[in-house]
Amino acid sequence: MDRSKHEPTYLGVSKFTDEDMILIKNAISRVQKYPNEPHKQLVRELATKAAHELKLAEVPEKKLTFLKTLLQDYIVLTR
Numbered sequence: 001m002d003r004s005k006h007e008p009t010y011l012g013v014s015k016f017t018d019e020d021m022i023l024i025k026n027a028i029s030r031v032q033k034y035p036n037e038p039h040k041q042l043v044r045e046l047a048t049k050a051a052h053e054l055k056l057a058e059v060p061e062k063k064l065t066f067l068k069t070l071l072q073d074y075i076v077l078t079r
Helices: 011-015 018-033 037-053 063-078
Strands: none
Touching: 011 063, 018 037, 018 063, 037 063
16 A cells, blocks of 8 residues: 555544554454454444544444545554
8 A cells, every 4th residue: 555645534533543543453454364243343333433533424334444444544644
C-alpha cells in the first residue's frame, strides 16, 4: 500500500491512539487467520465502537473493510 496515494476517508481517526490502532490491527489479523465467530464478533464490536467515536450516522456495512480503512487513514494522518 502506497501511503502517499491513500486519501483519508475518516479524518476524525486521528483522535484515536496508537493503542487503539494496534487493537484494531490485531483484530483484523486474527479474524483473517482464524475466521471464527468470537473473532467476527470482536470486529463487529470494534467497528460499532469506532463508528460511534467518529460520530458516523451508521456503522458501515463492511466492518472489516471499515476497520482496514481506519487503520490506513490513521497511518496517513499521524505519520
